[in-house]
Amino acid sequence: MGTKSKIISRTDPVIYSESFSPLSESNLKFFxxxxxxxxxxxxxxxxxxxxxxxxxxxxxxxxKKKSPQxxxxxxxxxxxxxxxIHKISEMYGRLCKDKRISNIVRQILGSExxxxxxxxxxxxxxxxxxxYWHSDFETWHSEDGMPNMRAISCSISLTPNYEFNGPLMVxxxxxxxxxxxxxKTPENHYRQSLKRQEIGTPDKTILENMVNDGxxxxxxxxxxxxxxxxxxxxxGSNGNISPYPRSNAFFVFNSVKNKLVEPFxxxxxxxxxxxxxxxxxxxxxENFLKDSK
Amino acid sequence: MGTKSKIISRTDPVIYSESFSPLSESNLKFFxxxxxxxxxxxxxxxxxxxxxxxxxxxxxxxxKKKSPQxxxxxxxxxxxxxxxIHKISEMYGRLCKDKRISNIVRQILGSExxxxxxxxxxxxxxxxxxxYWHSDFETWHSEDGMPNMRAISCSISLTPNYEFNGPLMVxxxxxxxxxxxxxKTPENHYRQSLKRQEIGTPDKTILENMVNDGxxxxxxxxxxxxxxxxxxxxxGSNGNISPYPRSNAFFVFNSVKNKLVEPFxxxxxxxxxxxxxxxxxxxxxENFLKDSK
Numbered sequence: 001m002g003t004k005s006k007i008i009s010r011t012d013p014v015i016y017s018e019s020f021s022p023l024s025e026s027n028l029k030f031f032x033x034x035x036x037x038x039x040x041x042x043x044x045x046x047x048x049x050x051x052x053x054x055x056x057x058x059x060x061x062x063x064k065k066k067s068p069q070x071x072x073x074x075x076x077x078x079x080x081x082x083x084x085i086h087k088i089s090e091m092y093g094r095l096c097k098d099k100r101i102s103n104i105v106r107q108i109l110g111s112e113x114x115x116x117x118x119x120x121x122x123x124x125x126x127x128x129x130x131x132y133w134h135s136d137f138e139t140w141h142s143e144d145g146m147p148n149m150r151a152i153s154c155s156i157s158l159t160p161n162y163e164f165n166g167p168l169m170v171x172x173x174x175x176x177x178x179x180x181x182x183x184k185t186p187e188n189h190y191r192q193s194l195k196r197q198e199i200g201t202p203d204k205t206i207l208e209n210m211v212n213d214g215x216x217x218x219x220x221x222x223x224x225x226x227x228x229x230x231x232x233x234x235x236g237s238n239g240n241i242s243p244y245p246r247s248n249a250f251f252v253f254n255s256v257k258n259k260l261v262e263p264f265x266x267x268x269x270x271x272x273x274x275x276x277x278x279x280x281x282x283x284x285x286e287n288f289l290k291d292s293k
Numbered sequence: 294m295g296t297k298s299k300i301i302s303r304t305d306p307v308i309y310s311e312s313f314s315p316l317s318e319s320n321l322k323f324f325x326x327x328x329x330x331x332x333x334x335x336x337x338x339x340x341x342x343x344x345x346x347x348x349x350x351x352x353x354x355x356x357k358k359k360s361p362q363x364x365x366x367x368x369x370x371x372x373x374x375x376x377x378i379h380k381i382s383e384m385y386g387r388l389c390k391d392k393r394i395s396n397i398v399r400q401i402l403g404s405e406x407x408x409x410x411x412x413x414x415x416x417x418x419x420x421x422x423x424x425y426w427h428s429d430f431e432t433w434h435s436e437d438g439m440p441n442m443r444a445i446s447c448s449i450s451l452t453p454n455y456e457f458n459g460p461l462m463v464x465x466x467x468x469x470x471x472x473x474x475x476x477k478t479p480e481n482h483y484r485q486s487l488k489r490q491e492i493g494t495p496d497k498t499i500l501e502n503m504v505n506d507g508x509x510x511x512x513x514x515x516x517x518x519x520x521x522x523x524x525x526x527x528x529g530s531n532g533n534i535s536p537y538p539r540s541n542a543f544f545v546f547n548s549v550k551n552k553l554v555e556p557f558x559x560x561x562x563x564x565x566x567x568x569x570x571x572x573x574x575x576x577x578x579e580n581f582l583k584d585s586k
Contacts, residue, residue: 130532163456164509208536216457239532243501
């Protein structure tokens, strides 16, 4: 755990657009104040089943599992995450363009957007590991050279999220502060940190204060529920001893006005599949299953 | 994880008494079917504050922390549990006699009862570890020589239990099956298993079936909430990365008609503070703070 975190107020906007569509004024105000928005059943069960079927094919492919985009559990057997899922799978490539996602993100960020990172997370039942509190922006700024807080993550539940199976937890309002964690980033830190975050984590006192102010909200709900959250919100998840697996598709959209520069930590950039430098705009489509554009 | 668990139907009764007081007929039916009962706010906030104050004194006592009754987190610093709390603390000694607890247990077990084990658990915020699924009776039978399923645990929350801080989870109805776990019990297994259960855990398939049948219930609620649960119910808890600590007082009441014999695993009995062979009956008192008897 870091012991010398610094905390400063956010200077970047949270909402970059003045348009009220597709999100309403109250949606936007909620996102501005809390740093996240949850939409239950944004995708239908049939749509989720298609996405799961696609995933099953991929995880059964033993040769693909050897590629660096496939992150295995510490046991070395089960797939924990697949990065670059929007490139590895055509279906997931269309999913991130689906208007139900892309237009919300474009509205909040007030510009065209591109995919900074994509992945699916497959948190197995019984021994899913915890993921400690962190702000993504801290890493994306330092290790990837993302200049400003103008990126949004969208996580789509592929399995029901219960209180029992380690759902994503966010601290509402925490996106309005920036916590700079202590400790020099070691070379190739990402290889370890994708499995378990151990260094550069925020101070307990800072987290306690944030939770005193904003509480904790967990993204529970049926499969098909989507949560959009600001790049700087403090989030994490507990482990999962329940038999219920927890899978989600995860896309990070960055504004094309916020393209990556050289990493601010002075190290080499992380691989393309973790922090893309392909800044091609996402072109919205009506529906990822019906529209094959 | 065990790979050769066996599952058999329970032959012992769950409810040993035909009296309907203090528990109602519907309370008893619920316990019989589900294996647990939760009473919110069984103890007042003032009462809980007294119990916490007593605990704080104990955990600050560095010389006491060296005694075997004090179990420390793997870090070696924070106190995870204090065993024999009813002997170490006069207040906790009276707590287990309080009629709100003792008479419920005496009713279900249909006899006088004694304390088989007592402890307080102090699950700290931020890095509280998980505790994998287990039935207590499996261990108490094998390692302690408890002949039959005629014991009940009572856990009293000393802190609020949220979905975020790793509350006790039970699988309703799982007390009606007995799962015998594979693996020979090593000598002095308890020293490790008090920290983290790694061997002799039930098969995933058995757990999946149990959860399919009964679901999972977590004991959430304000401080002062009490859960009574059968010695054979499958239970566990997730880790806790939230800042919220989770503390509880935990008493195992065994029927005086179910006194320990030689351990069935063939090893030496575990220490007195883990499995008592002092079979003195618990004499109910009105109130643990007001009645100093």
